[in-house]
């Protein structure tokens with residue numbers, strides 16, 4: 001139920017791995033992000049067992065933008081994964097959380113000199129070159145720092161994936177990566193090979209997010225191995241590393257069919273192994289970058305129900321005490337979430353439109369939600385909010401970013417505290433700082 005076996009029902013109320021959701025709401029306040037820790041660690045263990053341990057010479061990087069908090073990093077590192085970062089800020093947080101630098105991949109379509117200098121000074125494991133200008137930029141900075149950077153080159157495999165146009169990155173028309181519909185990626189590879197401070201390891205791609213169809217991954221693997229062959233033929237360089245990216249899809253609602261991770265991995269690895277032997281090369285080191293798949297289903301957001309307003313003959317609006325500031329995805333790309341009244345799971349159902357409290361008509365939480373006799377003061381739960389919720393949260397309308405609580409086998413612990421009002425003026429130099 002609800003995308004995680006740790007979400008259960010007890011006496012008509014929602015339990016999150018043994019703790020009543022409404023008790024957590026009362027204790028920590030709302031909005032509140034609750035993570036079922038065992039959903040997170042089960043998935044990390046599956047990445048470890050079905051990929052890292054099963055296939056030698058592989059690596060998995062957790063795409064940290066999905067949820068970049070210390071408690072997640074701790075488990076990610078413990079299970080043998082590395083991480084992806086895209087900005088100096090993500091690198092800072094990861095290093096502060098104790099992620100070993102050699103396990104970090106630095107991505108990004110517009111890295112600044114400051115970003116790259118920081119990455120070099122931290123000795124991050126790999127930098128993923130995304131566009132032509134970055135080759136000379138990184139070579140110059142690495143020379144200044146007297147370092148050799150391990151790099152991958154991100155190419156556009158022209159495989160389209162992703163549930164929504166805004167999360168598709170694999171087609172011709174994208175800001176990410178080197179085009180492959182002409183020879184620009186081959187030219188880029190030649191110029192990287194000519195750089196004295198760049199050590200080219202191989203190729204990278206990421207075709208999109210929330211991919212529910214295994215055949216997209218197998219197509220990507222085939223295409224990447226085509227590129228390995230072409231690159232070898234045209235440049236003499238044999239990529240020693242092939243990263244097929246992230247985008248492993250999850251179930252947000254009952255309509256979604258989640259990707260079967262282990263099966264997808266087996267199919268991808270079979271292709272890469274077969275194509276390597278056809279090319280007469282050693283199978284390259286294979287990397288994956290799951291983000292959402294690791295954290296989304298572990299997360300549940302709890303809100304308190306406030307205003308309930310019926311527009312006669314039109315609809316009933318049910319307002320909660322958060323919304324787009326803590327979950328921008330419905331407004332940003334029409335994401336659909338499942339909701340329940342946590343303290344009254346069953347009862348006669350009413351159809352409502354769940355909206356947030358921000359001053360925007362587009363501040364939607366869930367359309368056509370079927371809730372059991374919703375009343376002001378109830379706890380509303382929204383499922384599968386572990387990815388791209390907290391990490392996309394803003395202070396719009398000066399909402400405070402919510403706390404994050406981990407729950408495991410009946411015991412909860414707060415891992416991120418809610419911002420205070422004082423936090424909201426912390427950087428405002430024209431406001432007297434409260435104590």
Ligand SMILES: *Cc1c(COP(=O)(O)O)cnc(C)c1O
Pocket residue numbers: 063065066084107206208209210245246247248289290291292293
């Ligand atoms: C966002 C991103 C991912 C992870 O995507 P998910 O859909 O969360 O798995 C992986 N790789 C790159 C380069 C990304 O930008």
